[in-house]
Amino acid sequence: MKKKTLSKILALGLVSVMTAGMLSGCGGDTADTGADTGSAGTEAAGEEAAADDSASSGEVPTLIWWTCGGTPADDFEESIAAISDYTEEKIGVRLDVKIAGWSEYDQKMNNIVNTGEYFDLMFVNNTNYSKFVNLGALENITDLVQTATPDLYNFIPQELWEGAQIHGNVYAVPTYKDSSLTQFWYLDDTYVQKYGIDVESIKDYATLDPAVRAIKEGEGDSFYPIKLHQGALFNGFFNNYDGLAGGLQPIGVKIDDETRTVVCTLEQEDIVEGFNWLHSWYMDGIINPDANVITEGTKGSCFGTAQGWPAAATTWQTNEGVEKYDLTQVFGPIYTTETIQGSMNAISVNSNYKEEALKVLQLMNTDSKFRDMCAFGVEGDHFEYVSDGVVKRLRDDWTWPSYTQGTFFILSVTDDSDPDAYEQVKAQNEAATPSVCLGFALDISNIQNEMANCNTVWDKYKYDLLTGASDPNEVLPKCIEELKAAGLDTIIAEAQKQIDEFFAE
Template structure:
């Protein structure tokens, strides 16, 4: 008797737990389902009952959370439902989480249709090579004509992996151009001539003036990274070819006169007190808030000075270090790919095509609802409503040239972008994608050595005469020569195929 009571008690406990499990599970599912239906019941469902059911597309992209996502997506789905009979299930993953999360999602074969990919998050070339993405050549021709027309051809050409496109690049600035970025407050105060700033060495008199007059300012505020005139084969490793190479010889970039010179100069600056003593380990950007800095290095776009001045709250002026140049990483800086496992690749492409050609949709996805999240000022200008709960990072989503401009923006903003894009020359390795498969071991080892020595050399915190030979020796011990040889082999093959 007693025994049975104990058993019943336990059994009922289990029943309860499993019920709670099931109950909560279904409640949660119910929750997301209702959210899903809510979005399409507003409009498209009524119409789509006559047509076939809208195709549901899962779209992962990178962004912080948007409070009014559901509201905006309801509107998006109404429009997309009408236009191409699709329904978008937008899922936002935060900046720092995106790579890890997407790698797991993709590797596990979890269903999705569209995903953001780039050279700096959820690495495009790697993912394409691993087979996560749908090959888009045919789809582009059939459903993506709008994209092909809108994009500068260099985008699609430069983002090919093994001769095929696996993602739709965002139409934005195509080349990269490094600039010296100056704090104009100090520039004006000491009447510095920034047009003279070209090389690292040319900065010296300005750094000196500022340091002499403002002893508590470190003119170079942090590890700004060296500018080295090389095209790197792999992000983060000193392996590449000179940007004006003729013979396409792959070298260890740290073992070049240019690198030695940069490290020497930085060490001179460091000793002169132009950099903070802990520059090599400094994190954060407090100096931007305090204005206690003179110069750093950034990549520019047309009218960047205006944008920077705006976001920092004091004037900024910049001076180019080199001519704009199209690199692999700049071409693949922001893209949307279709999953190899997508059940509706055509629909996904139709949607991407619409997103990249339809100004209404593009602005809706980016800025949210008119009157709620932004005010429309004229045909193509807008004003954001602060803290309104929706504003997506515009360069990640699609064709930027369709976006409304701020009223401060110059009228010819996008024309200037196009000019900037067409003014660029191609970097030597544009279109060549290094396949690291055979040297993964060496890459892992070399990367550790690069991280060990890089920051202190880049900031001049150590004497390159002593440390650089050690660093180079270490890179060699870790197998950088094998990476270089492998890279050279692939590069030679690629050149033979492409007549470079």
């Protein structure tokens, strides 16, 4: 994206929901571990052959759509089949939606791409988008989206299409949503009232500490005020640094550093302080002792951290089975390239149904009935309409996250949600300040090996560090040493070179 478009981005009023499942930002940094690939080649060949047969026989094609989310209910496939009846009627295709768990998403998507497993659509974000483009896995839709799905192209603001560009081309459809990031921490109102906690006064680790310690002391040894797991680490931990849309948390530029100096985030004083707070809470039983090893948590979290807006508390409460959360805004709102690329859907370069895939995304962004189905499930089973544009959830096990799918401007609201939710988002966008690197996205073409190697190292340490299980005074030096041996300094030098050239234009 050229710098001259940035002022336009700041004027956008866009909408999304960052659900509680996104406490980890839908995964973190990724690297292929080589696991789970034994039968991938056979599966890929079978699926591609089936797609070819369907295309040649004139049968209704079924598009494979990979995304992330919670564990699907037992009847999820039946529900998708019911939704597919509608897509078949409207655009002549059916869907096979496959959900990778929050903690599995990174590795699973890597394995699919690296083994050539067949798919048609894939949810991508700022942790893997540029990498998959550089690997040649995603279709260049720059022209096709305009010719095959003009309604989709015209619906999404031009600034978003520009924000989704890599090497001047578009490889994914951006979700028309909030383009700024605002971080909230929240506490179960039951414990807020019980222990007289002033939630609004909590703005950082130091002011959170007395609250979680009071709850821990009052509730006892078996109660953990902060519950984390591999799929939900401490969300927002690196917010002070622009990750340059590179998908590697150990590098970044301080969001307000006018010199735009690329640094190793793990060496920065504020990040080290955060690790120390997490470790102290872990050692004192405030964070659950198995946080670094379990892949999914249980409902009912006393404390949470998520990106969203005040009305999003309704979703967090529903997902956690908590009656009421009390919120405090601790960061933002701010714009970065990563927030713009935070939710997109891409088409496989090997898909036999590229135009059909785009038509699915067009339907998602223009047809409110289909939009509601994907967001809430099957009418009469998962939800019901109580009035025009208002739904009531009948079940709480629909785990396909709405923010990964499409726009919220045509989506019905739930009967327990704040009717002013969208206005809250617009207000946050209007108040957002830009990162000093807004508009820049790191091109990893010349550093792919170093990025992959560093991601492998970071994956080795991140679960222990971001749950507090490791003593940062002992582990951070080892992690940084291994990162440097894997090419971190080369990455930082390349990123600095690109930034200097980009902002010199």
